[in-house]
Amino acid sequence: MxxxxxxxxxxxxxxxxxxxxxxxxxxxxxxxxxGLLANPVLASQFLGATRLGAALGTKMVDVGxxxxxxxxxxxxxxxxxxxxxxxxxxxxxxxRGMARQVSDMARALQSMDELAFVQFVTDQTIAxxxxxxxxxxxxxxxxSASGGVSGGTATWASILSAYQTLGIANxxxxxxxxxxxxxxxxxxxxxxxxxxxxxxxxxxxGYLNTVNPGFKGQFMNGNLxxxxxxxxxTSAGDTVCGMFGPEALAWDAFMPEPSPATQVLLWTPxxxxxxxxxxxxxxxxxxxxxxxxxxxxQNAGGIKLLFAT
Amino acid sequence: MPIPGKSAAPSGPVAxxxxxxxxxxxxxxxxxxxxxxxxxxxxxxxxxxxxxxxADATSVTFVDGEALYLPIKVGFEAGIxxxxxxxxxxxxIEYEQRTNRRMMIPLDVKVMAFxxxxxxxxxxxELAPDRRGKPRxxxxxxxxxxxVVGAExxxxxxxxxxIAFRRSLVDLLGPxxxxxxxxxxxxxxxxxxxxxxxxxxxxxxxxxxxxxxAQLAPRT
Numbered sequence: 001m002x003x004x005x006x007x008x009x010x011x012x013x014x015x016x017x018x019x020x021x022x023x024x025x026x027x028x029x030x031x032x033x034x035g036l037l038a039n040p041v042l043a044s045q046f047l048g049a050t051r052l053g054a055a056l057g058t059k060m061v062d063v064g065x066x067x068x069x070x071x072x073x074x075x076x077x078x079x080x081x082x083x084x085x086x087x088x089x090x091x092x093x094x095x096r097g098m099a100r101q102v103s104d105m106a107r108a109l110q111s112m113d114e115l116a117f118v119q120f121v122t123d124q125t126i127a128x129x130x131x132x133x134x135x136x137x138x139x140x141x142x143x144s145a146s147g148g149v150s151g152g153t154a155t156w157a158s159i160l161s162a163y164q165t166l167g168i169a170n171x172x173x174x175x176x177x178x179x180x181x182x183x184x185x186x187x188x189x190x191x192x193x194x195x196x197x198x199x200x201x202x203x204x205x206g207y208l209n210t211v212n213p214g215f216k217g218q219f220m221n222g223n224l225x226x227x228x229x230x231x232x233x234t235s236a237g238d239t240v241c242g243m244f245g246p247e248a249l250a251w252d253a254f255m256p257e258p259s260p261a262t263q264v265l266l267w268t269p270x271x272x273x274x275x276x277x278x279x280x281x282x283x284x285x286x287x288x289x290x291x292x293x294x295x296x297x298q299n300a301g302g303i304k305l306l307f308a309t
Numbered sequence: 310m311p312i313p314g315k316s317a318a319p320s321g322p323v324a325x326x327x328x329x330x331x332x333x334x335x336x337x338x339x340x341x342x343x344x345x346x347x348x349x350x351x352x353x354x355x356x357x358x359x360x361x362x363x364a365d366a367t368s369v370t371f372v373d374g375e376a377l378y379l380p381i382k383v384g385f386e387a388g389i390x391x392x393x394x395x396x397x398x399x400x401x402i403e404y405e406q407r408t409n410r411r412m413m414i415p416l417d418v419k420v421m422a423f424x425x426x427x428x429x430x431x432x433x434x435e436l437a438p439d440r441r442g443k444p445r446x447x448x449x450x451x452x453x454x455x456x457v458v459g460a461e462x463x464x465x466x467x468x469x470x471x472i473a474f475r476r477s478l479v480d481l482l483g484p485x486x487x488x489x490x491x492x493x494x495x496x497x498x499x500x501x502x503x504x505x506x507x508x509x510x511x512x513x514x515x516x517x518x519x520x521x522x523a524q525l526a527p528r529t
Contacts, residue, residue, distance in 0.1 A: 087408070094387030094394050101440060138358075138389050141382045144409060149500070150370055150379070151468075155517060157503040190513070233357075235382040236450060237466040293388040299409065309464070 030230040032214020033129030039225055041176045041245065042136070045297075047091060047252040059090045060250055060297060089297045091252050097289030098127055104282040117286070121266045121273050124288030128253075128271045134231040135294045136251060137178060140242035140304045141235055142296055145169065148305030150238050154183035156190050162243050162303045163224060169300040171245035173223045179241035181228040183307050184216055238306040248301030251294035351437040352455050352462045354447040358386035362430065362450075363411035364478050369485055369493045374527035376490045378478040380414060381405075382450075412481055420477075422451040422470040430474065497525055 036042060047058055064085035073079050100120060107115050147162035148154065159177065166175055216226040224243075233240050253270040265273040271290035278285065296302070362380035370379045383405055385392055391400025405411045416429050434455070436445040449455075452467040452474070479485075504518035 089404075090391040090400060092388065092391045092393050092400065094392070096388065135386075135388060138384050138386065141384075142390070142405065142409070144365070144367065146368065146370075146379075149517075149521060152517070152520065155504060155514075157507045157514070157517075158500060160507070161500050161503050233382070233384065236380075236452065236471050237468065240382075291388075293391075295390045296404070309466075 030130065030214070031126055032227055032229045033126065033131075033133040033231070035212035035215045036133050036176075036178065036227045036229065037129055038212075039176055039227070041174060041225065042251075044246045045249045045251055047250055058250075058252065059088055061086050061088045062247075062298060087298065089250060089295045091250050091293040091295045093252050093254060093291040093293035095289065096131055096292050097287060098124070099285050099287040102284050102286060117265055117275070120286040124271070124273045124286065125266070127288060128290055130231055131290070131292060132251065132253065132294075133178075133229055135292055136249060137229065137232050137240075137242060139249060139294060139296050140178075140240045140302070141233055142299070143242065143244075143248075143302040143304045144299050145303035146306065147243075147303050148238075148241065148307050150306040151308050153186045154179060154241075154305070154307045156187050158305065159187065159224075159243075162305055163220060165303050166243060166245055166301070171247060171298075171301045173245050175224050175243050175245050177224060177226045177241070177243040177305075178229050178232065179226075179305065179307070180230060180232055180239055183239075183241060184226070184228050186307075234309050235306070237309055239309045241305040241307060242302060243305060244302035246301070247298040248296065249294060250297045251292075253290050253292045255290060350457070352434060352447070352457050353460060354434060354436060354455065354462050356436060356445045357448050358384045358389075359433075359448050360384040360431065361416060362414045363405050363409075364414055364481050365409065365411045366482050366486065367489055369489050371493065371497060371524040372472055372475070374525055375476075376485045376493060377472065377475040378482060378485065379475065380478065381411065414478070414481065420451060420470070420474050423454060423467050424470075427451045494525060497521060 047060075064087075067085060068082040071080050100123070102115055102120070110116075113119075145162075145165050147165060148158050152158075162177075163175065166173070214227045214229055216228060218225055232242075255267070255269060255272045258264050258267050258272060258274065263275040263277070265275055265286065267273070271288060273286065273288045276285040276287060360382050363383055364378055364380055366378075368379045368381055369376050371377075383390075383401065385398050385401060387394045389401065390404050392398055393400070402413060406413065414430070416431055418430065420427050420430050422430075430450050430452075432449055432451050432453075434447040434449065436447055438444050450471075452471040454465045454467070455462045456465065457463075501518040501521040504514045504521065507514065
């Protein structure tokens, strides 16, 4: 009774079996996106609808205030006229989404509301969060600064080295580090081998993992937030992890008001989940969609870390 | 011989029991299990966007004492770095070329991978279509080979082939600048030293430091 795995053995449409398989996958899957997006650094990189100029995207111009100094100039000579430097980056949101089909048969045969529509809302919400993280992570290879050890394993020393690189580049922090669970396991192994621990807060670790999967804690006096995620790109035998400050990236997501013709399950300014009924097939399509874009804003504010895949 | 105490069996034709009929359809004795129709098999890989490698005059690492350009992989997907719907890649390419001063390596450049010549460095692998038949693809470089073993895709990377590709980037960018070589060497030594410092002379960290430093020396 009440065992969602056992439910999959009862005769029903394949959608239910697929959904249950998926739910098992959700249990074991990477759900770190939500926690990562709640980080203040990523929140500060969100542009928001008010910054979204036209449908083609938002062009952000960063002006190089404070990059020049007064220079000694002799009497009768002109002061040096400095060029006010600037850098522009464009965030162009593009349409993204996914759908699931669920038949009436499947819903009729469910035993414990595993196919309740609210579950689809959760499913689509996680999908949106993971999509944002995936989009942001896909920018890591373009960071000019490079750290880690290509073909090697992650170590605390290589993370600190990357941390120093961002400091040398005048990125004030705080920084976010996103790496794979495998990489963090290697770092933790280092710490154990050295007679220490990656962070001493045993009382709270369990709670952290439950409510904020992927969040591994704050380090370096709170200036380095560490997350694990499986949404990282690979390149030539390496996985490309990333560490970045607030100025490094910009991203945006938006949804217009829902169409009056739709049946809304969940609607937010960032993404929406709606139902499309196909009566001839006696099934529904649950559709989640958004408009999403991300770009590098200040390349020097981020560093990629290469570790063996 | 009739059984004593029982009546004798009828000697004429015996009527079949009600509902019993002789088999009229062909019967085949099976020597094994019948063939089960199988659809196309697809590797269990995730969908990834198309990409290109960019050569950057400052992106260099040492391999066996040789300073080689390390190309930068840039994925093209709508929403990333200004790429618009409809595969308008111009914004992303312009960002790499103008802002980062990188050069796109043509996708049709001839390369060797696993001892075979290819007319490009990006391979497209067909994945299982979605529930409505929409095609999906995994893009990888040709130096990555996938073998499906059981339910897993095992990736093998042709490091030697990729190193040869890296070596060929001199044709695009010219020799690595001595200043870049010096800076890369210095960065590598610093990283090795950081492992020794943080390791407090632990054997594990010393080994990692040695392996990092070994990049600077020719293979013996």
